[in-house]
Amino acid sequence: MNEMKINSYLRVLRRSFDITYRDIEAIIADFHAEMARGLKGEGGSLKMLPAFVDVARGSESGTFIALDLGGTNFRVLQVSLNGKGRAKVEHTEKFVIPKSVMRGTGAGLFNFIARSIQRFLIGHVDPKGKRRLGFAFSFPIRQEHIASGILINWTKGFTATGVVGGDVVKLLGRSLEDYGIRNVEITALANDTVGTLAAKSYEDPTCDIGVIFGTGTNACYRERLANIKKIGPRACGGSKRMIINIEWGNFNGFMTSEFDRMLDESSNNPGKQIMEKMISGMYLGELVRLVISDMIRKKLIFKGRKAGFFRDGFTTEHMSQIEDDRSRGMKMAGRYLETIGVKKANADDLRVLKRVCRVVSRRAARISAASLAAVVTWMDPGVRRRHTVGIDGTLYERYPGFRRTIRSVLGGLFGERKKNIRLVHAKDGSGIGVAVVAAVAARNAGQN
Ligand code: BGC
DSSP, X not given: OHHHHHHHHHHHHHHHHOOOHHHHHHHHHHHHHHHHHHXXXXXXXXXXXXXXXXXXXXXXXXXXXXXXXXSSEEEEEEEEEXXXXXXXXXXXXXXXXXXXXXXXXXXXXXXXXXXXXXXXXXXXXXXXXXXXXXXXXXXXXXXXXXXOOEEOOOOTXXXXXXXXXXXXXXXXXXXXXXXXXXXXXXXXXXOHHHHHHHHHHHHOTTEEEEEEESSSEEEEEEEEGGGOGGGOSOOBTTBSEEEEEOOGGGOOOSOOOHHHHHHHHTSSSTTSOHHHHHHSHHHHHHHHHHHHHHXXXXXXXXXXXXXXXXXXXXXXXXXXXXXXXXXXXXXXXXXHHHTTTOOSOOHHHHHHHHHHHHHHHHXXXXXXXXXXXXXXXXXXXXXXXXXXXXXXXXXXXXXXXXXXXXXXXXXXXXXXXXXXXXXXXXXTHHHHHHHHHHHHHHHHTTOO
């Protein structure tokens, strides 16, 4: 009896989370319409932000400091480029950003960054030598120039006050001054997707798309200058193309479920980043938690417990571990859940939980594939040319089945031509990539 009720609940859930090929065709058409609007500066859900840089040629060289800010960690790196497509991370250090800093004041955030840079310089490199610095900033920024950018809005868990509307390069510069760091010049600012594309293009000239499937999600690609109507004729270091940061996390052409709406309403940016909330690592765990809480209320799982029993702390990382546990009793998954206070889950409950995780993660992967297909067909409607896509982010790197589903959808859409789309993992691409962006900027300015 209960089994039947569970199956019927899951059937309805699956239907409301399903993304069919027909849906995908509609998503692609909608995506293209929004991309066109964004490039003309007519508003819409896709910001289509010019990055004021094109991909690398592979001949850029030099040593740069790179900052990578965007997820829960903040990293400082020293990267050297050999001029032959090889980038080497000479030193790297990771700093955990306390929630209080992410959600405090802008001055607090930039001082934290400046202190971290100071520690890095003292610990790893000659702290007095002159340095050029590239800043990978994983949020939407409006740029007019490669070395400046205005924060349009925060996303993910960040809410630091007094930064939106300000130039993040100036804000960081001020904090560096306050900490007496005068030998470091910020010469490039780029979104993490732009960094990822730059990093891959440094070694592979066919790379023309950069994607992040991590805490947040986004993509960038190479656009013809003539198509970027909103900035008029501009030179881009002698290139006829410029990278566009799509900010696809804000796309909203989807049917949403009641759980998506609940999640959105309780988020710190309601109505924004709708696609990101259906795809990315920051939100998938919460979506599953909302479904499970509903099932507990309906007495379909974790019998005899209150809905609040499955409270905070369930993350996308747990989903990934649960989907990975193929054993019969799912003992491993049970143990992971104990660590967040979900005690004594029985094998039946765990199996149902796994099915819910699968529904949520499968939709995420199918939407991801649809969006990627939209970008490729925007650049090359017949998918005739070869496209290498540099991808980074924990979801892509580690979530069981995520890559497979993306590949299979691309196969379903493009058949044999799918082989023209090569997906490559660009591990830690944004940090290395922003050093490459700084090198491209130096080359364009005639310094290298
Ligand atoms: C931000 C993007 C970023 C993406 C991946 C999103 O929340 O809006 O700028 O590229 O996360 O980090």
